[in-house]
Amino acid sequence: MTGVFKLDYRHERGMNCTTTSMMNVFRFHGFDLSEELCLGIGAGLGFTYVRGLRVPFYLVFGRSDDLEINVSRAVGAHLSLCSDTDPRAAWREVLDELRTTGPVLLDTDVSKMPYTARSLAWPEIGSHGGHKIVVTGWNADTEEAEVCDYLWPRARWIPVQELFRAWVSDSGPMMRTYHFWYRLVLPGRYSELPDAIREGVRTNLFRMREPWNKFFGVEALKAFLLGVTGWRYSLPPERLRVQAYSTYVALEIGGSGKGAFRRMYARFLREAAAILGEPELGALAEAYVELARRWSALAELLRQASEDPERGLFSGDTAHDVLTRDLWRGELAALDRLQSVAERWD
């Protein structure tokens, strides 16, 4: 590919890197999905609580993984992960995909992407390789790529060498990336939206309630919510401070749409209620708004603790234990209500 190649791609900012990328990519391909529908159809409601393999910190995240694959599958498309050990070889494949199919999704390290790292003061321990960006153009003369990141108001041209640095991640607690990109195969006709929504909710319920291991879904929620106030006993002060801040970022400001994705999921439920004609989903949306408020309150207590471990969540106030236990019970009750709606679909 020589000269300048640029797709006629409309980038819209969003709340989360993956949902924003999928929304914009599908819009480019003629399927108008909101960011919230991408989250719900992609079975994105989730929870992750896992200690890193190489670093002594916990990764806390309010979403499930594989959202991009789930949403693609549910709408009738197919998304497959590709990689190459040589960034130049991988980049050639990306450019071929860009020319033949359209915008290309890449996995990058969130802490190495310019702007994202600075704007969020992204902590080193929150580094992970699953940060999605979309490549939409290429200037072969200057070796610059046009890239869209969910936080940016518009696409930017960045030197490909800078992109290559963010295209490898091996330092974070999990989610390594090694020149990963995605090949998208589109269907001749997309699935019916109601079918895709039902599929997403069913998948989400199963993954939340029957997680593969204790680090995901309800098992992870339970471990986190019933144990987080006890971090003050298990972590030394400086590590506690860093852990509190990174958890605050992950739950509130780091691409979760605030409230550990529950606020965004509530909006998905409202949309789903209208599309499916299921008022119970609309009522359930209010329950998720309330859960989001509580998650935000918990995140704020973590932020305060990151400034001073004697304050906020680790101050010893028993009200904090009440908050986390109520949150745990509220999450279970909301899942039960969602399950009872989904059972009627079968």
Added chain:
Amino acid sequence: LQVDAVDCFGLGGGLGFSYSARPAPLLLGYGCLDPMEELAIAVGAWVDQKHSTCRDAAIQEMRDHLTRENTPVIVPLRLAGDCEVEIDATAASRTFASVTELGEASVVYRVGSSDTLRKLSFAPWLERLDEPRRWAVVISNGRFTAVRTRVRGALRRGVHRMTAGWRNRLGGTAALAAFLSGLSSSSKIDHQPTLAASAQLGGGLGRALFAAFLERHAEHLPADLVRLAAHFRELDAEWRRLEAILAEDLRPGAFLLKQIEDGEIEGAVRMREHLG
């Protein structure tokens, strides 16, 4: 979870058809592009695709996984006639191997759907790795999706893929029409890929497997849908007649080709009606 060829086809590959004449002839009797991932998602498991930085790193990481998790690792392996004699050598150039021991001297594994444990010296096994950096593990907690949900979901996806096809590539009924039209209009076609694709599915392009899938899960499906099994058995017989003609390197008659095309379309349309 017991998964045999019938469920692999019904839940994994799914009803469908894919065809591409170039760059190399490719024909598949199913509709999805990654049957292993599709099967895992359908039953509620997860295929964790690994992309190691190099072959040596992959070997080490696979050994670490086997020691730590004690569950098999899956690798693409080139087939060798002297090692896997029961697999039709014309059916595929590679298969997936499920490795349970990966020692310095030897490797213990199963190939394809065979239950037979095989043992091979490490060096020749390494030579047969098709993509040496790529491997996968299936992650499950032993609890699976409800049978009714998974069966109906797979059928809905299959019907959609069969009728919608894929954009910018041949899939579904459009691919079927292109494939059959090529058979009737040209005598310079290599039929081996077609025969191999069908042989991989037990002949009849797997339509008998699909019929068995419908009958097996009858209690979870509308009766009219289950009755379509007879229709897919007829299609199985027609595909087998076509395969016999192609094996003789003869040109098939237009009537048979039309019967197959109409039958496949009718099967998908009636499935969609009965699924609701």
